[in-house]
Amino acid sequence: MPSAAKRKPSPEPDMGDGGQSTRRSANPRARDVSSPANDSSVTGRKRWQPLTHAEVHTIAAKVRMNGRHASADVALFYMLLATGAKPLELARVRVRDVLAPDGSIRSDATLPASASICGEPRPMYLRSQPVREALADYVRFRQANGHCTSNSGRYHGLDPDSMLFVDGAGRPYEIEIHGPKGNRYLCRGILEASRRIFRQSGIPGLCSKTLRRTLANRLHARGATVDEIGDVLGMRDRRTVRQLLDLPPARTKNLGDLFDDIVPMAERRRDDDTPSGPETLS
Numbered sequence: 001m002p003s004a005a006k007r008k009p010s011p012e013p014d015m016g017d018g019g020q021s022t023r024r025s026a027n028p029r030a031r032d033v034s035s036p037a038n039d040s041s042v043t044g045r046k047r048w049q050p051l052t053h054a055e056v057h058t059i060a061a062k063v064r065m066n067g068r069h070a071s072a073d074v075a076l077f078y079m080l081l082a083t084g085a086k087p088l089e090l091a092r093v094r095v096r097d098v099l100a101p102d103g104s105i106r107s108d109a110t111l112p113a114s115a116s117i118c119g120e121p122r123p124m125y126l127r128s129q130p131v132r133e134a135l136a137d138y139v140r141f142r143q144a145n146g147h148c149t150s151n152s153g154r155y156h157g158l159d160p161d162s163m164l165f166v167d168g169a170g171r172p173y174e175i176e177i178h179g180p181k182g183n184r185y186l187c188r189g190i191l192e193a194s195r196r197i198f199r200q201s202g203i204p205g206l207c208s209k210t211l212r213r214t215l216a217n218r219l220h221a222r223g224a225t226v227d228e229i230g231d232v233l234g235m236r237d238r239r240t241v242r243q244l245l246d247l248p249p250a251r252t253k254n255l256g257d258l259f260d261d262i263v264p265m266a267e268r269r270r271d272d273d274t275p276s277g278p279e280t281l282s
Helices: 053-064 070-083 087-092 129-144 188-201 208-221 226-233 238-244
Strands: 108-111 122-125 176-178 184-186
Touching: 053 070, 053 188, 070 087, 070 122, 070 129, 070 188, 070 208, 087 188, 122 226, 208 226, 208 238, 226 238
Parallel strands: none
Antiparallel strands: 108 122, 176 184
16 A cells, blocks of 8 residues: 555455356366465465556566467456456456457457356456557467467457467366365466466566556546446455555544644745744734
């Protein structure tokens, strides 16, 4: 948080970048596991402070230098930042959710209920030019490398029902089922892709929660309400949303005390001989 006077709120509860879902599996390659790991298992202190614009541009530039995974990683980074979606959710997003039939990037896309951890659809606004350019570059990469393509000529030659993000071999990321009730999920592949981005950034403690907090604060600074931010992030508990925001501390003074020095005294110049002290009426 920006000032020492503010107490750092409790971090956003970790529903795991593998979390509960309303269906058994979002991927035909899902399998059971007994010892899962999730984004919170990464050791080290997480970064709480939102990213600056300069840091975002620097991260994107560094990720682009990684030749083998560059287009996929840049697209994933911008999608995490611009939508507030968790890695597991993006592993479930299909091509048709982001691309229109004519192959263009949807400006107002939707994260379907089948992909959302909370089981409800929510908006994905893809209106920023860097995000759209990164997605278009990744789509061209997939098409050129034959990753889940079709011959229909629609959706820029990609299979519309294939996952948007695929691994280096063009296969959908495997989603594993775990938990005593089999209702929690983990996608190690996309988590590792996300962590690769965070490592390349050179920013200590950078994680997906940093990106969600960055988005929340940018929306709040532009006038978005807590309810609207909660809807975008898929967070039902509005108190948890407020913990993401750089809100002022709770008021501790009564209304009258707030008027103390509400009109500040002008700074005195050194050659000003006007006596100081309380004003008296003659």
